[in-house]
Amino acid sequence: MNKLKKLNLNSHTILLLITIVLFAVLYCLGCVLYGRKGFTHLQTFLNILITNAGLICIACGMTCVMLTAGIDISVGGLVAMDCMMLAVGMNKGIPAPVMVLLVIITGLVFGLMQGFFVGYLQIQPFIVSMAGMFFTRGMTAVISTDQVSITKESSSLYYAWANYKLRLPFGGYVNNKGVYNAPYIRINVVIALIVLAVIFFMLRHTRFGRSLYAVGGNEQSAAMMGLNVKSVKLRAYVLSSFLCSIGGICFSLNTMSGSVQQALGLEMDAISSAVIGGTLLTGGVGNVIGSFFGVLINGTISSIVKTNGKLASSWPNILTAALLFLFIVVQSIFAAIRNKKYH
Amino acid sequence: MNIKPWLQRIKKSQLLLPVVAMILVMAVNIIHDVATGAGAFSFFKITLQQTTSNGTILYGRIIDILNRGSEAALLALGMTLVVSASAGTDISVGSVMSLCASFCCMLLAGYGVSSTNDLAVPLAIGVIAGILMGCLCGAFNGLLVARLNIQPMVATLILYSAARAIGLLVCNDLIVYIRNDSFGFFGSFLGPIPTPIIITAICIAILALVLKKTALGMYIQSVGINARASRIAGLNSKMIIHLAYIICGLFAGIAGIVASSRITSADSNNIGLYLEMDAILAVALGGNSLGGGKFSLAGSIIGAYTIQAITTTLYALGVSTNQAPVFKAIIVILIVAIQAPPVKAYMRKRSLNKTSKGVA
Amino acid sequence: MTFPGVKALDRVDFTLRKGEIHALMGENGAGKSTLIKCLTGINDFEQGEIHVDGIAEPVRNHSTKDAQEVGISTVYQEINLCPNLSVAENLFIGREPLTKIGTIDRKAYTERAQKIMDELGIAVDVQKNLENYSLAIQQMVAIARAVDMDCKVLILDEPTSSLDDEEVEKLFNVMRMLKSKGVGIIFVTHFLEQVYEVCDRITVLRNGKLVGEYPIVDLPRLKLVAAMMGKAFDDLQSLKTDEAESISDELEISAKGLGHTGTIKPFDLDIHKGEVVGVGGLLGSGRSELARAIYGADKANSGTLKVKDKDVKINQPIDAMNLGMGMLPDDRKAEGIIEDLSIRENIMLALQSKNGMFKLMTRAQQNEIADKYISLLSIKTPNRETLVKQLSGGNQQKVILARWLATNPDFLILDEPTRGIDVGTKTEIQKLVLELAKEGKSIMFISSEIAEMLRTCTRMIIMRDGEKVDELSDNLTEENVMKSIAGGDKK
DSSP: OHHHHHTOOSHHHHHHHHHHHHHHHHHHHHHHHHGGGTTTSHHHHHHHHHHHHHHHHHHHHHHHHHHTTOOOTTHHHHHHHHHHHHHHHHHTTOOHHHHHHHHHHHHHHHHHHHHIIIIISOOOHHHHHHHHHHHHHHHHHHHOSSOEEOOTTTOHHHHHHHHOEEEOSSSOEEOTTSOEEOOEEEHHHHHHHHHHHHHHHHHHHSHHHHHHHHHHHOHHHHHHTTOOHHHHHHHHHHHHHHHHHHHHHHHHHHHOEEOTTTTTTHHHHHHHHHHHTTOOTTSSOOOHHHHHHHHHHHHHHHHHHHHHOSSOTTHHHHHHHHHHHHHHHHHHHHHHHHHHHHO | OOOHHHHHHHHHOTTHHHHHHHHHHHHHHHHHHHHHTSOTTTTTOOEEEEETTTEEEEESHHHHHHHHTHHHHHHHHHHHHHHHHHSSOOTTHHHHHHHHHHHHHHHHHOTTOOEESSOSSOHHHHHHHHHHHHHHHHHHHHIIIIITOOOHHHHHHHHHHHHHHHHHHHTTTSOEEEOOHHHHGGGSEETTEEHHHHHHHHHHHHHHHHHHHSSHHHHHHHHHHOHHHHHHTTOOHHHHHHHHHHHHHHHHHHHHHHHHHHTTEEOTTTTTTTHHHHHHHHHHHTTOOTTOSOOOHHHHHHHHHHHHHHHHHHHHTTOOTTTHHHHHHHHHHHHHHHHSHHHHHHHHHHHHHHHHHHHO | OEETTEESSOSOOOOOOTTOEEEEEOOTTSSHHHHHHHHHTSSOOSSOOBOOTTOSSOBOOSSHHHHHHTTEEEEOSSOOSOTTSBHHHHHHTTSOOBOTTSSBOHHHHHHHHHHHHHHTTOOOOTTSBGGGSOHHHHHHHHHHHHHHTTOSEEEEESTTTTOOHHHHHHHHHHHHHHHHTTOEEEEEOSOHHHHHHHOSEEEEEETTEEEEEEEGGGOOHHHHHHHHHOOOOGGGGGGOOSGGGGOOSOEEEEEEEEEETTTEEEEEEEEETTOEEEEEOOTTSSHHHHHHHHHTSSOOOEEEEEETTEEEOOOSHHHHHHTTEEEEOSOIIIIIOOTTSBHHHHHHHHHHHHHOTTOOOOHHHHHHHHHHHHHHTTOOOSOTTSBGGGSOHHHHHHHHHHHHHHTOOSEEEEESTTTTOOHHHHHHHHHHHHHHHHTTOEEEEEOSOHHHHHHHOSEEEEEETTEEEEEESTTOOHHHHHHHHHOOOOO
């Protein structure tokens, strides 16, 4: 009983629970509908993780920014730029570790710029990151307008990273030829899960993590209580771009190419994942675990549509938008109830 | 003659920013033309040209800018009202454009048909239905913003990602081609003049007339500046904000028809792509505060064409379509940075110091 | 500290002793909040000094952080905490104890927070989010935070306005305990009873000037009200003439049991045609809320309203306007002016919204009306296209008055029409009120100056604690009004 009380059952936890239940229901639905097409295999779930590893990192960063009541729509562009940098750089013969480092440094500098404009010049986050999106998309084209692939020849090390399979000791299945298939994940999933764990820990147990919540909860109060709101915001955007760069590398490990059209609309995937995961766009409420499940929901929807094979390719977008609509309306109703309670 | 008060008035005018930007763009063009030896004023030159497909048409860079800037200008009209009334932007307009185009083309071709020479329904019905779809989307956005009090950007995010997808669905995942001259009319020429220019001019004229002859403009500004005071003075602010979104959707619908008529098809993935950004930028460049309140329609329109002029100029300078956003990004940041509160405060302090020193 | 035209605070002395609760009293614009802002470093001041015990130099704070460092903390009515964080976090954010590896030591500060709240005698689970608790508890948390940061001076700015009786008692217990520990408390409130229950001394301000500092025993209620509201100006007294003639028996407004949960208890009220009715009471007594319930600014949720003997239902202001009402709200900036629009547009707004969107008046008509009222009310402006935010407060008020006069209302509510306005304009507005009444219009006049209501009104309604407590007409004297506003001592 005591433990139940400690769960702190308020509207936010309810939202998170709804998200997790929704994921479970969707996944079960997939299993029931397409069990014969292999949906029940553990590998299907792991494939969702592999495809969306980049998105998990990006959604973590987006969650941190949204906690401060901000938004960062430059992430799609930044991922495209990262992929292009990696692809072009390695084709020019630059070693993979150097390129990875370069991509991360670029992300930090870019985040610093955005954070300065939002935090210190007090420009609306949407406008700043819109400019950021233009900039990164344009820069991608400046680097190269071609579709550049990373092959074994361009960087054998990177190629090895991308193709490394980490076999799991359980959950395998025997296929119709009688061969045992052990389920596997790739490096990018490991990176994404580490990022998830670190950010989860940071949000709960560090001063910076808690000040993100404070700034989003009530900016004026946070300032009154002695927090440096400008600096907190700046660091939030640096963090977002940093995680986005890591996400870009995860993304690149999955696609092994760079092109101008890459990661189109990824920012909206990240935002909708966070919102579906219970992060409020008004700031102060949210959790990366929720965003993780948001990503999984998005991934499951695409996976179901893909497995079906006959549904139009636009269904994932429509379903995600419908979920987004549902969650936004529910959130606004919760907010209205809360306001009524105190006024 | 005393020129000072006149200068002061220009300095204070809202139109200063877009006009200066426009002049700068023209200057770059002239310098470029002189440098390449094309004649100093070839930028402004308008000639008559014979074409095989459209007969005698007007030709020139100005005409090109006016023509290609039509969609952005149409969107900027609606965006101006939305920004003014709700202090937020409608980021769904580009996607809504695409949906309207798809819907219209689907009706004209019939569901599931990817290419047609004969129209399945009369042209007028298709076009009007497409435009009404825009109004419907606007009404949906308005519902969320005005009635459910959801931040504009968040509310319009839903259609931003859904509308384009619904458009694809409506077209059964195909690019629908309407190979019928009557449909292509909206994107080609009326006499020697490009039709989009005429459509945009008519829309601007109608909106300007509405703002002049009804109290809509006053209501929208009043609600945008102080919603509480407006309510006490008897305005129904929710209804007015809702109306602004519907009008915005209406113009998105018209822009969608124009855009798809240009390519005589409904290319859901590409129609109106990133155009919402241009429209927002046009509003900001027009000297309108993105924080809502007073607006200048003329500013937004000049802003929209300035952006098109920048794009056209960048192409003329040899920058590729994909690279142009870099420059756009720099321009956006410059515009908002000089309007940022801390920068303004710093400037005021500096000019104050200057005058006080002058007195001492 | 001066604002253009008016001195917000004019050579005020204020002394707070160790371990006392000191009430700071005054009506709107008296300078209470300016004084507090100077103490806490939100506003800068031009002359004078602040001395704090134990610090040799005069103190000058530039931010709330500075103020906290010298031991001055403030708890505002709108609580400056983060509702989405736990109680413990709200107590310690920005100064959490850290563990060896640099993470926050959740266990340590949770224990400390629980101890602090237990010491104050408040039963809360410090791990729960602040938003789960009532405003009273939130206020206690804010106080606890201040106390834990070693404050010597605690400023409580209207802490009780949204608390019920039991919560107020809890707050007072905490205040008494802090007092016994030697903390000096400045208590700002509108509730007279609370002042007498908990305070040791009272300082009264009026119009930015010090009226006086009194031990509580030397200042009975009536004297306190007199000190806060001031005496009449003798030279303006003879405004009222043969007003009685113009009042007819016809009822303009008749309210039965009208009320709005949480702000005003149900009341009955009749207003006749051509009558000027004053509404007296202290700030927060429900005087504005009464008017807002009638006008539909805050939709009444009980009772019935008759206008010109017809039952009506008012859901929003436009309904009231269509019935011939108008309201000049008390907060000019938040609910009155549309600051970025011109004088002409501000004047036209109400008439235009009454006429509807499609019947825009021609520019010539608009100019005519705007000019008419600019000259009628002698609004001082270069021209009618000047933005209203560029005008002085008095002229802005006239613009809003013009807005309502242009709609030619039968019943006009004026909520503090003369606040922050110079004496000359005040008289003009008062005269105008009487003229309007003579034309057969009914007026509700709300003010914190008894004297000006006595000069204009034939009848007065007295409000106290959200309730209509009295109606005075025959025996309308300053003393009676004050007695009624102050209320009898309980017990």
